[in-house]
Amino acid sequence: MQENESSMSAQPFSLWLRGLVVGASIMLASCAGTGLSGKTPEQLVEQRAQQRLDALMARDIDKVMTYTTPSYRARANPVRYASRYAGVINWTEARVGSVDCEEDRCSVKVMVTYQMNRPKMINTRPLDEIWIKVDGAWYIYHE
Numbered sequence: 001m002q003e004n005e006s007s008m009s010a011q012p013f014s015l016w017l018r019g020l021v022v023g024a025s026i027m028l029a030s031c032a033g034t035g036l037s038g039k040t041p042e043q044l045v046e047q048r049a050q051q052r053l054d055a056l057m058a059r060d061i062d063k064v065m066t067y068t069t070p071s072y073r074a075r076a077n078p079v080r081y082a083s084r085y086a087g088v089i090n091w092t093e094a095r096v097g098s099v100d101c102e103e104d105r106c107s108v109k110v111m112v113t114y115q116m117n118r119p120k121m122i123n124t125r126p127l128d129e130i131w132i133k134v135d136g137a138w139y140i141y142h143e
Contacts, residue, residue, distance in 0.1 A: 041101040045131045045138050049108050052140060053094040056085055069132065069139040076142075090114040097126060104133035 037044070052067040061082045065073055068081075088094075093113040100107045108129040115122050130141040 041106060041133070041138070042099040045101065045106045045108060046096050046099045048138050049096045049099070049110065049129065049131065049140070053096070053110065056088050057091060057094055059088065067140050068142060069134055071134075072139075072142050087114070090116070092122065093124075106131040106138070 039047075048067060052064060055063040055067070061078050064085075065076070065078055065081065068076065091112055091114045093111075095111055097109040097111040099109075108131055110127040110129060111124055112127055113122060113124040131138050132141045133139075
């Protein structure tokens, strides 16, 4: 008789556990669009793009490289990559202006303010970047 009692009390627990698993699955699925952080893709990319710009302004090329796709990093030469941004020395400010995402691809408009020595003037211009999602993380895309 004890066997029947233990199997009968296990049934409600089994149903409760199954309900818990289903509920957790539904909750995780509903968060899939924003990730576990609760941020939209636009917010995530804006944050990473600004962190990359801050690293560029600080001339921390090792950190800047971490924002490139893993496939680009595998074949890129950091010294050569740094030369791509040689003009950053004249930048006085760099900030993300806008982010527009569609699925796993975002267009980012960066506003860069720089100072020219001759003629002595300050100018701001937009730079366009493409960011893509690779294995759940966002990276700047370079061909």
